[in-house]
Amino acid sequence: xxxxxxxxxxxxxxAIDDALREMLHERHTANQALVPARVLNLxxxxxxxxxxxxxxxxxxxxxxxxxxxxxxxxxxxxxTMDARVVMSYEEPSGDGVxxxxxxxxxxxxxxxxxxxxxxxxxxxxxxxxxxIWCPHGHLEATRSLLPITDAILIDSxxxxxxxxxLARAADLLESAYVVDLAWLRTTPWRERLAATFDPPGRRPxxxxxxxxxxxxQASSTASATLLAGWLASRLNWEPACLDPQAHGELHGVAHxxxxxxxVRLCRSDQLxxxxxxxxxxxxxxxxxxLDRASGGLCAQRRSExxxxxxxxxxxxxxGEGGILGEGVRQALLRDPTYRPALACARAFCPVxxxx
Amino acid sequence: xxxxxxxPLVEGLERLPVHPTALVIFGATxxxxxxxxxxxxxxxxxxxxLPERFELVAVSRSAHSxxxxxxIARASVQRFSRTKPDPAVLDGLLSEMRYISGLxxxxxxxxxxxxxxxxxxxxxxxxxSRVFYLATAPQFFPVIVKxxxxxxxxxxxxxxxxxxxxxxxxxxxxxxxxxxNADVLxxxxxxxxxxxxxxxxxxxxxxxxxxxxxxALFEPVWNRNYVDRVEITAAEDIGIEGRAGYYEGAxxxxxxxxxxxxxxxxxxxxxxxxxxEANRLRDEKLKVLEAIVPPDLHDVPDMAVRAQYAxxxxxxxxxxxxxxxxxxxxxxxxxxxxALRLHISNWRWAGVPFYLRTGKRLTRKVTEIAVQLKPVPHxxxxxxxxxxxxxxEIVLTVQPDEGVSISLGAKIPGTRMRIRPVNMEFHxxxxxxxxxxxxxxxxxxxxxxxxxxxxxxxxxxEALWGIIDPILTAWKEDTTSPIPQYxxxxxxxxxxxxxxxxxxxxxxx
Numbered sequence: 001x002x003x004x005x006x007x008x009x010x011x012x013x014x015a016i017d018d019a020l021r022e023m024l025h026e027r028h029t030a031n032q033a034l035v036p037a038r039v040l041n042l043x044x045x046x047x048x049x050x051x052x053x054x055x056x057x058x059x060x061x062x063x064x065x066x067x068x069x070x071x072x073x074x075x076x077x078x079x080t081m082d083a084r085v086v087m088s089y090e091e092p093s094g095d096g097v098x099x100x101x102x103x104x105x106x107x108x109x110x111x112x113x114x115x116x117x118x119x120x121x122x123x124x125x126x127x128x129x130x131x132i133w134c135p136h137g138h139l140e141a142t143r144s145l146l147p148i149t150d151a152i153l154i155d156s157x158x159x160x161x162x163x164x165x166l167a168r169a170a171d172l173l174e175s176a177y178v179v180d181l182a183w184l185r186t187t188p189w190r191e192r193l194a195a196t197f198d199p200p201g202r203r204p205x206x207x208x209x210x211x212x213x214x215x216x217q218a219s220s221t222a223s224a225t226l227l228a229g230w231l232a233s234r235l236n237w238e239p240a241c242l243d244p245q246a247h248g249e250l251h252g253v254a255h256x257x258x259x260x261x262x263v264r265l266c267r268s269d270q271l272x273x274x275x276x277x278x279x280x281x282x283x284x285x286x287x288x289x290l291d292r293a294s295g296g297l298c299a300q301r302r303s304e305x306x307x308x309x310x311x312x313x314x315x316x317x318x319g320e321g322g323i324l325g326e327g328v329r330q331a332l333l334r335d336p337t338y339r340p341a342l343a344c345a346r347a348f349c350p351v352x353x354x355x
Numbered sequence: 356x357x358x359x360x361x362x363p364l365v366e367g368l369e370r371l372p373v374h375p376t377a378l379v380i381f382g383a384t385x386x387x388x389x390x391x392x393x394x395x396x397x398x399x400x401x402x403x404x405l406p407e408r409f410e411l412v413a414v415s416r417s418a419h420s421x422x423x424x425x426x427i428a429r430a431s432v433q434r435f436s437r438t439k440p441d442p443a444v445l446d447g448l449l450s451e452m453r454y455i456s457g458l459x460x461x462x463x464x465x466x467x468x469x470x471x472x473x474x475x476x477x478x479x480x481x482x483x484s485r486v487f488y489l490a491t492a493p494q495f496f497p498v499i500v501k502x503x504x505x506x507x508x509x510x511x512x513x514x515x516x517x518x519x520x521x522x523x524x525x526x527x528x529x530x531x532x533x534x535x536n537a538d539v540l541x542x543x544x545x546x547x548x549x550x551x552x553x554x555x556x557x558x559x560x561x562x563x564x565x566x567x568x569x570x571a572l573f574e575p576v577w578n579r580n581y582v583d584r585v586e587i588t589a590a591e592d593i594g595i596e597g598r599a600g601y602y603e604g605a606x607x608x609x610x611x612x613x614x615x616x617x618x619x620x621x622x623x624x625x626x627x628x629x630x631x632e633a634n635r636l637r638d639e640k641l642k643v644l645e646a647i648v649p650p651d652l653h654d655v656p657d658m659a660v661r662a663q664y665a666x667x668x669x670x671x672x673x674x675x676x677x678x679x680x681x682x683x684x685x686x687x688x689x690x691x692x693x694a695l696r697l698h699i700s701n702w703r704w705a706g707v708p709f710y711l712r713t714g715k716r717l718t719r720k721v722t723e724i725a726v727q728l729k730p731v732p733h734x735x736x737x738x739x740x741x742x743x744x745x746x747x748e749i750v751l752t753v754q755p756d757e758g759v760s761i762s763l764g765a766k767i768p769g770t771r772m773r774i775r776p777v778n779m780e781f782h783x784x785x786x787x788x789x790x791x792x793x794x795x796x797x798x799x800x801x802x803x804x805x806x807x808x809x810x811x812x813x814x815x816x817e818a819l820w821g822i823i824d825p826i827l828t829a830w831k832e833d834t835t836s837p838i839p840q841y842x843x844x845x846x847x848x849x850x851x852x853x854x855x856x857x858x859x860x861x862x863x864x
Contacts, residue, residue, distance in 0.1 A: 035780075035782060035785050036785065037784075037785045037786070038785055038786055039785075039786055039787060067785075094719075094755070095719060095720075095721070095755060095756070096755050096756050097756050097782050097784060097785070099784055099785050188403050190364070190368065191368055191370055191372070191403065192403075192407065193364060194362060194364035194365045194368055194372055195372035195373070195406065195407050196407060197362055197364060198362050198364075198365070198372035198374070199374060199375065199481070199514055200514050201481065201513075201514045203361075203362055206362070206363070206364070231364075234363045234364050234366065235363060235364075294443040295441060295442075295443025295444040295445075295446065295447045296403070296443075296444065296447055299407060301480070303480065307480070309478075309479075309480055311408065312447050313403070313407050314400040314401075314403065314405055314409070314444050314447045314448060315400070315401070315402065315403025315444065316401045316402075316403075316441040316443075316444050333369075335367050336366070336367050337366055337367030338367075
């Protein structure tokens with residue numbers, strides 16, 4: 001991978017934009033097979049002291065790099081902007097084209113956040129969607145950037161209070177499309193639950209589900225609540241606020257027409273964020289549990305007659321880097337099921353859910 | 356399998372559920388299985404895309420134990436997988452794989468297979484769908500299908516399906532394709548049959564439909580009133596790569612034109628389907644294929660050219676001619692290059708020539724479709740010295756760089772109104788950073804799911820052969836005319852120009 005670099009202290013958005021144009025022009029003139037990627041602008045606003053950690057996370061998104069990443073590192077008390085532009089590319093071999101990725105890093109002060117739009121708008125690539133991600137809060141930056149934002153990347157598992165996190169997600173959803181990493185952590189589980197009930201012989205069981213348990217890492221209550229919210233929204237259950245129990249467990253019922261569904265969200269000892277297991281059961285005795293295992297999920301099914309079978313559902317862990325990459329990719333897609341799942345999750349989530 | 360109630364949980368999911376399945380690969384020790392199928396299955400497992408219960412059974416003639424074959428399969432995945440294998444996933448995929456050895460016409464093989472599949476159903480607690488993947492040499496297709504029928508394996512259990520996937524080549528000519536269709540349809544219903552042309556599984560080929568049917572820009576000019584001619588090229592820079600045994604019996608026409616290139620032509624010229632659904636799409640492709648009038652035998656020399664590569668230089672390295680390749684007869688008449696001129700006799704395309712060419716050892720590797728529009732009716736700018744005005748050309752590149760380019764006339768900076776052609780280019784690689792799935796991954800999943808949209812229907816296969824058959828016959832009957840030769844690394848034979856219309860020329864590769 002080759003790189004072209006430009007940097008300037010005490011710079012301006014116009015100067016950064018000029019540098020980007022000039023660098024692209026020079027690189028394309030030198031090799032016409034090199035062309036800039038034009039997929040997505042990703043604007044990331046971080047505390048300067050944590051800039052390296054976020055940069056490392058972005059490094060690990062694999063093939064899902066945004067085409068122009070603009071990393072704003074916020075330093076208290078700073079009144080000027082310093083910027084560094086890195087254009088990375090691999091010279092194509094043969095007749096192919098090579099794709100140029102652009103990375104802009106701007107060191108700025110808190111004073112710039114209120115009008116951050118005026119900094120970012122001239123720098124972002126026009127005509128392609130823009131996603132913002134403010135992993136360290138910076139609400140004023142989010143508010144400022146909303147008019148030029150197509151999608152907002154959040155992680156509801158990152159917040160200390162799940163109810164507040166879900167309320168914030170709902171609030172943001174009114175202004176832009178929200179990609180929630182907590183929701184994406186539930187994707188494989190949702191796919192597997194959908195597949196479980198897909199064979200025609202099992203579809204009648206969907207309406208009979210009487211118990212759901214989601215096991216999750218201590219900080220991933222939001223993910224577990226979103227999974228329960230997804231089931232409730234898809235199956236027309238009426239969610240009710242869950243009661244906090246000992247050991248951080250949440251317990252309660254949802255009303256499913258002619259019966260109640262017991263909902264239980266419990267913590268597990270897993271180190272990585274996300275869910276560790278899910279169990280769904282019907283009153284007649286049928287149940288299915290899926291739990292994380294090496295190389296996939298360990299599935300355990302109990303039939304109505306009491307027979308049990310265990311097998312492995314294959315799949316490699318995406319890791320947190322893969323989930324962030326998926327978040328970047330999702331900026332270009334639209335998932336119609338998040339909003340109703342979020343609404344049900346909020347109804348499940350007590351205002352002071354245990355940490 | 357009849358679906359009684361909707362599954363509300365699938366809404367919004369990118370990956371739709373696949374019914375629990377046992378996949379049986381016939382010809383599991385062959386090249387296709389090792390290079391493509393096993394790595395594709397691993398990648399599906401890695402992504403979590405396989406069904407919740409997935410069992411793999413391998414059938415082949417070589418004698419191996421389950422454990423031996425698992426080790427061979429593991430090595431193939433490690434060598435050919437596009438993602439680095441996760442040992443736990445790979446182990447989960449292969450550790451329970453069954454291997455059955457025996458001849459494909461041996462009843463006992465199918466009895467053992469039946470027992471193995473019944474055991475897998477038993478272990479799952481319900482009948483798994485069964486997908487029989489025929490990755491053998493084509494002469495075994497009817498044999499295996501017949502044996503599957505004799506042993507009752509063509510029937511599915513309750514709430515499950517039985518399907519057969521048949522690799523190319525599907526037939527050797529029209530008569531053999533019809534015979535194979537008849538043999539297959541005696542045992543399986545058409546809805547159970549999935550004839551693979553892996554080209555259709557390529558994202559690039561599917562993008563052609565997006566390009567045509569998701570953009571209002573092109574439809575108004577997509578007809579005889581605006582299109583002057585169309586050129587479809589599938590050029591390779593490699594030779595036969597040690598596959599003389601296969602290639603001597605096939606040739607360029609069967610290898611690429613009969614299937615891949617005519618599929619591209621059909622997708623390019625068909626009417627818009629009313630829905631992206633298997634039979635609607637295939638109905639439209641069939642209609643346009645049936646509108647291509649096959650040539651009379653005596654017309655073939657005017658519309659088709661064959662040639663062979665002679666010794667030459669490729670990338671600065673001297674390479675042998677086709678007849679000097681190992682395993683190729685020194686008087687071989689097998690074509691390594693074919694060029695055709697076809698016409699579509701329908702309202703939309705009447706009078707527009709479609710030029711197709713494919714060849715090995717050409718100057719570079721490229722697959723593209725070039726649609727040349729008619730020139731503007733009056734060039735008012737000519738008095739300004741605008742001699743560079745060219746008709747617009749829309750080029751869809753399938754490989755190596757998937758994209759679309761449109762040539763436009765633009766003013767040369769200066770005081771006079773002088774025009775020269777410029778290109779407006781779009782590269783998929785710059786707009787979708789994500790990696791395209793391998794064609795086999797998509798197609799295996801579709802076959803397990805029962806979605807035949809990207810597979811070839813029986814009548815479509817026969818229509819494809821119907822176009823090519825007279826050319827094959829004419830070339831077979833002509834045993835005396837010299838086969839034109841072209842230098843390896845060149846643009847192809849000069850004789851290919853003879854089938855072009857007045858003022859037409861092949862695009863430079």
